[in-house]
Amino acid sequence: GIQVEQSPPDLILQEGANSTLRCNFSDSVNNLQWFHQNPWGQLINLFYIPSGTKQNGRLSATTVATERYSLLYISSSQTTDSGVYFCAVDGDNAGNMLTFGGGTRLMVKP
């Protein structure tokens, strides 16, 4: 099946810093989503981005489908950004069966 790798696995930032999270995947995808899992365990949709670039406030994402990677940018980080960020993809023939990466655990210090 499709493989999804996220880097870095852990990241510690000072409040106000910027960061880039990376997601590499091993095959063509129909669907790519970025999620934030907050400290209470809730999964929050950040972006649905199988290709192209999107922005939402301090967050933006870019997927280069031909090169099989996606990037999530967090600017001016806040303590509320802490949690785990997951990339999940659906391969071309998987029919919306999301395969999750291992996540990037982010801690933003005040």
Add this chain to the structure above:
Amino acid sequence: NAGVTQTPKFQVLKTGQSMTLQCAQDMNHEYMSWYRQDPGMGLRLIHYSVGAGITDQGEVPNGYNVSRSTTEDFPLRLLSAAPSQTSVYFCASSRDRGFYEQYFGPGTRLTVT
């Protein structure tokens, strides 16, 4: 819209007991699925459904049953709980399979002793 709802939020079972985790969505989505998340890991697909009356297995289906009698509901049944099924369970839905965003419920934290 309430989105995707799950009950209960927490559950403790003894080994061998059975139970049903409930999932409902009010978005008229055709596609629904169940995932489990073990500590420190991403989510893994258990079962999914592409519409009422149609279900199929995901990556880790053993020990679980599902049915889809209505568009709105997609319950997950544990037939004989085992400690290896201690996990957090998430239900998800999307408009259809393919190029559509998936929406996740709040999760059910299950402990099997």
